[in-house]
Amino acid sequence: MKLITILRRAILLLGSVLREIFDETAYERFLARHHSSAGTASYADFCREQQQAKVQRPRCC
């Protein structure tokens, strides 16, 4: 049982890491900040906001 709990936690954590890396959590935060729901319009707004931040973010060598 303990092993299953550890595995479950590890998988959940991996999911959280991937969701942060792939900006899914950032989108949820955006929706919460703007009190809006998921949809094409809100995602387009999110992408516009992200674009400004990403253009200044160097990608490592």
Add this chain to the structure above:
Amino acid sequence: MPKILRVLLWVTISLLGALALATIALHRGEEINAMWLVVAAIATYAIGYRFYSKFIAVKLLLLDPMRATPAERLENGRDFVPTNKWVVFGHHFAAIAGPGPLVGPVLAAQFGYLPGTLWIIVGAVLGGCVQDFVILLFSVRRDGKSLTEMAKAEIGKIGGFVSYIAVIAIITILVGAVALIVVNALKRSPWGTFTIAMTMPIAILMGVYLRRIRPGKVLETSVFGFLLVLAAIFGGEWVAHSPSWAAAFTLTAPTLAALIIVYGFAASALPVWLLLAPRDYLSTFVKLGTISLLALGIVALRPTLHMPPLTRFVNGTGPVFAGTVFPFAFITIACGAISGFHALISSGTTPKLIRRETETRLVGYGGMVAESLVAVMAMIAASVLQPGVYFAVNSPAGIVGQAPDAAAATISNWGFPVTATEMSSLAHAVGEQTLFNRTGGAPAFAIGMAHIFSRSLGGEAVMAIWYHFAIMFEALFILTIVDAGTRVGRFMLQEALGHIWKPIGRTSWYPSILVTSAMMVAAWGFFLWQGVKDPLGGINSLWPLFGICNQLLAAVALCVATTIVVKMGRVRYIMVTLVPLFWLVAVTFTAAYEKVLNPNPRIGFLAHARQLVSSGASERLIFNDQLDAAVASVLVVLVGVVVIESALEWVRVLSGRKTAEVKETPYVMTRLALEEQG
């Protein structure tokens, strides 16, 4: 765990690490198993993390779990977000992992596996991890300020100016160098070119899916994109075997370079970025997946290293790049051991996500440990190849000749037997017309990876698929560096030129975007074109230049760190940052001196220019060498000024002539600890 068991565990890890290091260092004349490298690396990292990073955290940085971080104080749900430490770790690792730790070790394998492996392990534990850790913490204590801002605040305006110049220079040369790697990997390769070309329409499809069908479901879209890319790899095989399609996708190096230059400009200046943005996600997805797969492959297969620990080329006569093991092995390895570029990430997005000061240890030090392990895996991928094959792939035509028989004979005469027939069979097995003169590191890495993967999954029959998967993986994320680098460089130029003429500083003003994008593309395009036209393969001059820039930026970061350490009154522990700083200054200044003034035309830019003058070569080629020499000299002088400026600041503070004043944000107690306690 009882104390006695903990002690026993660490004694065992230490002994195992020592045994593994002794095995890789002392074995001569016999091939060894790659697992010795893995064990040596993991044991050293474990000890470094457990003891050295703990020492730095407790004695030097005085990490305080009760001090609120900017993520907590300035939380806005956008940039400043308190995030789980493992999530920040993953985010940070995804940001710092690039082609450097893959390409650098492959190129440095020309000295044998030993010098590169030792530097990757030792350099990371004592240098790279320390730099990333301390810069991350110092940025956290300054509201997530960038390296440039910290340099300006702690050292002075010169420090800020030099780090700005170093960042622009490193981005320019980096993009030129990595673009050249893609060109060398894809030239005369219809399969590879087709696969990479297909990533553009795939990205657009992903964009449509992401925006119209499943808004915000990036992971799902990336899986969908990945499946399409896999289909493109299989489609590439068909293209390579179709005479008409193969002809359409068989491109020369200059054509590919021109296409990449046009692509870089379009991605930065035209409103296509949002369409191509999903490719960024795809690239990250493939990168993380492939690195994990490679690690599993190495552990499952436990391959034998065919490369000797040391080759005759430690004397500086290597065909991959010229120069002796010191300083060039250290310059070439670059990001796998220490990277100035990481200081930009550690003072960029990451500090704004850190929830507790104590977590900087895992993210900063631990993130670099993971990056260094990737570099060890790249060294293994290069060293599992037969040395003759490695040199046939990585040697430029200008050194070994264009004809397969002549090249094979030259390499065999060096003591690394290889035949033209053997190379032809290998090329056939991986679906290429030829593997001779594929300089740049990417193809050699891809062959090594295909070798490991095909022996673990699918056998020799699928070697071509694995090879092209590896090429796709490298080219895909290198191209994202090309477009991201161009955009970041453009943005920095706009900011700087805005001080001269205000309108150009308006980052959304279209004429400004066009002009600064063109300037940025012209700058890295110049280096790319120079590399493509270079009979020595381009990498010989470009990669060391990139390595020098990268390590000089690390020297600037360590100057900033040491200055803060002095001002914090922690001089007793100054060696933690001072030793890697001294080492980097010694390495970069020696390498720059060699690259500029060495009388050997294969090493020294000016000697090469003189040789070209005497042979009546074109003015353009001579100018290229002179420019490379000027870039290396100017950067060294600028960084020399920062080092002197920093040292004077230390003396002023230590002699009491100046009050030690750190520019940290005032202490605020965290709420999180109380909330966690309930």
